[in-house]
Amino acid sequence: MLIISIIIFFMVELLPGDIAQAVLGQGATEENLAALREQMGLNDPAILRYFQWLGGALTGDFGESVVTGERVSAVISDRFVNTLFLAAYAAVIAVPFAITLGVIVALLRNTLFDRVANVLTLTSISSPEFFLGYILILYLAVKAQMFPAIASLSGDLSLGELLNRTFLPALTLVLVVTAHMMRMTRAAIINLLASPYIEMARLKGTPPWKVIVRHALPNAWAPIINVVALNLAYLITGVVLVEVVFVYPGIGQSLVDAVSKRDFPVVQACCLIFAATFILLNLAADVGAILTNPRLRHPK
Known part of the structure; x- marks a missing residue:
């Protein structure tokens, strides 16, 4: 730091x-x-x-904005809360979905489902966030009119209205991070399937799904936790383009506005917050990997 x-x-x-x-x-x-x-x-x-x-x-004092004269902490505090909400919304959908999908494709590896899932996830990884966002706006907001194209927020929104207005930016983030987590889960489990204890479980007649869920998955948690933590860090620090596309009032939008107006105290504060978030989540990933691996907890 x-x-x-x-x-x-x-x-x-x-x-x-x-x-x-x-x-x-x-x-x-x-x-x-x-x-x-x-x-x-x-x-x-x-x-x-x-x-x-x-x-x-x-001490949380980043100085004053040279544009508005307000304290920088007051300018970005509400925006940072909005970014955390969007990241949590996307994470609640993406993490269980990605891990479940990774387990399924590992169970059905080399089948048509596995190949289709790999093609779709590679397409998702290769697509820029703003491109996915505009595609979702075109089909779900303009043509289908299911969700609003702009994520305008106000203090009197109910939880249902808030979830509805922020669904498209959250879905954009979900499409980006799900692919990484799903592929890492699949790779970690497949790597363990060649282990002797997995072979023993199969020889005992254990069903394939139980071999993966009860024997392979617990030992694959360390790399999965690492990739989940890295993607959670991305959900908070990599939302700049998504917030700009959907005009979402988060800290990423604040950073873009501050850069365009040369509001350097706000730029410095946003960058430092992004860096602190990324470092803390990386630290959490390391701690989580140790806690879920008995060989790391008890090296002797």
Whole structure:
């Protein structure tokens, strides 16, 4: 996190030109530029400003937006909650569906169902998120008119209305992450099917589905948990394009707006939050892999 915070801060510092000029535009007067430089602390050395920013970030204070003058934490807090809701909505659908589908295709490997599932998942992985989003808008919003094309939210929505309005962006994320999780589940289980204890279970007459569910799947949890955690991290950090396509009021949309308006404190805060989320979920994946593998819990 420390290294990433250094990269985020000094990458903004390395942007060509005057930051104050970029924010205010070419028509800004020298007095306005001087006032903004003073407000942003640009007259101080970069290393001093970095430690001031880092100290504030550790307490949740990312400074003030240079566009609205609001605290950055106030600008992005509600947006981050919306992003977490969208990620949780997609995860609740994608994780059980992907693991179940992975178990089924491992049980039916080398059959027509397995080949069709692999083709569909490869197609899903190869398709950009914005392309899938526009396809869903075309068929489910414009032609079928089943769901709204724009995920506009307000505070007085019921849970049913909220789920309906956010279904298309959630479905877009589901289509992207399900493929990775399903293929990893399939590969992990098939890799274990050649183990001696699996062969013993088969020789004892155990049904194929029970061999996979009761013997192979528990030992395949470690790689599955890793890929699930990585995809959960993607659901939170990789939603920028999806939020832009559906005009969803999340932190990804805030990041795009901040970049277009040169609101650098908001850009730095969003990038740091994305990095922290990714690192914490990677840490959770490592811990989960250890907890589900007795050989890692008891190495002796």
